[in-house]
Every structure is written in structure tokens, then in C-alpha cells.
Amino acid sequence: MCIGIPMQVIESRGDTALCEYRGQTTLIDMMLVGEQAAGTWLLVFLDAAREVITAEKARQIADALEAMRLAMQGETNFDHLFADLVDREPELPEFLRT
Secondary structure (H helix, E strand, O other), X not given: OOOOEEEEEEEEEOOEEEEEEOOEEEEEEOOXXXXXXXXXXXXXXXXXXXXXXXXXXXXXXXXXXXXXXXXXOOOOOXXXXXXXXXXXXXXXXXXXXX
């Protein structure tokens, strides 16, 4: 299984970019998304950017990854990482609504 990581561009280098996630920098292949400005958020799989995303989407993904890390350590207190989902009724997708 491959998990996408939200990373922020620090420095564009043409077909690659120096990107950061949780204090670690990595050189990322930018061939699929093109050159991006510093500050842009990307969804990265196996050191290759696959999608340009918003800062809000990057935060949601980072929170979900943190919740997964905590769960793998046996923690159960991570509702705060899903504040947008807690206290909300699930919604059916549009195509299933009558």
C-alpha cells in the first residue's frame, strides 16, 4: 500500500523541488504537476508529486496520518484530529440520495 504525504514546496528546481513535511526535507519529482512556487502544497507518493492540494486539505491529511500513527502506538485519544467529522451526521453520497 502506498500512502500519500502532504508536502510543502520550499524551493523549486525545475523538474524537481525541495519539499518539507514534519521537519524533513526531500527532493521530489515534479514531472506530473509541473513546476510549482515555494509555499505550494503537494500530495506526494514515493517521492513524486501527484497532485497540488490546498493548505486545508494538507492539514486534514497530516491530521489523519498523525491519528494513524497514534492508533498504531495503542493510543485512542485522537478525536481532536478529526474535528471536522466529530459531532456531524454521516451524509450519503449524492447518487444514493432519493
